[in-house]
Amino acid sequence: MRKLFHWPLDPASRLVRLVLAEKKLEFDLVTSPPWKPVEEVKRLYANPVGPVLIDQGQHGRVVANHTHAIIEFLEEQYPDIRVLPSLAPERAEARRLWRWVENRFEAEINGSILAERIAQAVQRTNVPDSTLLRRGAHSLRGVLTYLNALCEQHSYLTGRVLTVADLAAAANLSALDYFGDVSWDNVPDLRDWYARVKSRPCFRDLLKDSIVGTKPSPQYADLDF
Missing domain, CATH: 3.40.30.10 (Glutaredoxin)
Structure with missing residues (x-):
């Protein structure tokens, strides 16, 4: 277990x-x-x-x-179901994008937007840092644009099948989406991708998550947002 x-x-x-x-x-x-x-x-x-x-x-x-x-x-x-491709070139690309997603979100977005939202919702700080929020929003727009461009070419971020890179991006975006901080209308191909990932059985329990005192945004658990 x-x-x-x-x-x-x-x-x-x-x-x-x-x-x-x-x-x-x-x-x-x-x-x-x-x-x-x-x-x-x-x-x-x-x-x-x-x-x-x-x-x-x-x-x-x-x-x-x-x-x-x-x-x-x-x-x-547990190799029966893989989240990294079997072919070495595709596996390398999935690992590259996985690391890129984590690095960009952690360095430029989660420490600003997400940290501020959590501080407000959980730790009950008084005034959000507007400078941090603006800086994070600017970085988020750049990341969304890049991911949207990838989704224009493929069903998933690195090709035709879901990989850990998709799950990493969805994990980060879903946390921001809880607070309504993702402007999906500006990235239609990424929105369609997220709807596909969000509809997978592995996502069900995440969509039930909530934190005391702060309700998720209306589209958070909506599969047809």
Whole structure:
């Protein structure tokens, strides 16, 4: 069995949940806020980064931290359903875009827009930082434009089949979409792509997520948004 320490609107946690669900692997969720990890996580790692997975499988107990370590482990140990392509060139491109998505969102968007929204909703800070929000919105527009261009060429971001790059992008966008911060009307091909990904069975539990005191945006769980 598996146990995933996560926080519902953390994009890294969402990505691991999507990969586990896409692979049809059962797991239990334990809520562990990034700013206040639960004691079990602190005993495992002094400074955990992102989600932590405990897998009690045929090779014994394995503990993995961070999206790349967790997902590469899952790909090796549970290859029946893959989120990385079988051909090396396509696999390299999926890994490149996966890393690009995580780096761009983490460096330019999540630390501004998402962090401000969460601070308002969960930590109840008083005044949002408008400069940070404007900077994040500018970066988000650039990322959306690039991803939309990819979707003009293919059904999925790297080609004809879904990969971890799609799940990484969807994990980040879904967290922002919870607060209504994605302007889908400006990126119609990306919106169609997101509707396809959002309609997959692996996404069902994410669309049920909510945080106390802050309702999701109207289109968050709408498959025909």
